[in-house]
């Protein structure tokens with residue numbers, strides 16, 4: 001049985017004190033959540049503190065990125081080994097904002113996935129088309145290409161650790177959500193694509209999260225789909241009540 005997961009991508013929000021407050025609130029309210037793995041991804045400056053604060057809970061801690069390099073003269077970068085060394089277990093990779101603003105390619109993301117796996121971090125890997133690609137009816141093709149590039153030469157054993165997130169770029173932070181049908185057909189397509197490369201057992205155990213304006217008001221209908229295993233939540237993860245309400249939407 002694959003895991004239900006709700007992960008909160010805080011992006012570049014919350015200074016240290018505000019972050020501590022939000023982690024505390026999530027921790028207090030998470031008691032109502034059953035069977036769903038919660039993961040928080042605050043900015044790097046909060047990673048260590050988040051791990052400490054959440055150590056006796058089932059809530060996982062992720063970073064929003066890591067370097068493709070192991071160590072050395074790469075000013076401003078944070079390595080997968082460093083992330084692991086403070087006790088975080090997850091890392092979000094390939095987010096569309098990283099692609100759009102920091103020019104990350106499938107090739108670079110592939111290197112990051114590999115180095116994360118070498119350091120026993122679970123990568124939460126994002127894929128998704130931009131509006132123009134959907135309008136041109138190229139969305140399946142685009143996502144298939146991203147998956148092919150990002151998982152190039154990644155073994156079945158390694159792929160078993162991976163979590164995927166489908167995030168149609170036109171739905172991120174726009175208030176425009178994919179319809180449950182659009183989410184389901186893409187998630188099903190992704191699972192089929194993975195099945196073709198890694199076999200049916202790995203595909204059926206893979207958690208595929210939906211991301212893009214997911215909120216308490218629409219999470220239920222999205223999560224009701226057989227191939228939607230949870231959410232990668234941006235804006236709504238910055239309010240503990242909304243984040244927990246989404247986690248309780250299965």
Ligand code: PGA
Nearest residue numbers: 172173212213233234235
């Ligand atoms: P959003 O962001 O929920 O604010 O649309 C989702 C994401 O980018 O992961």
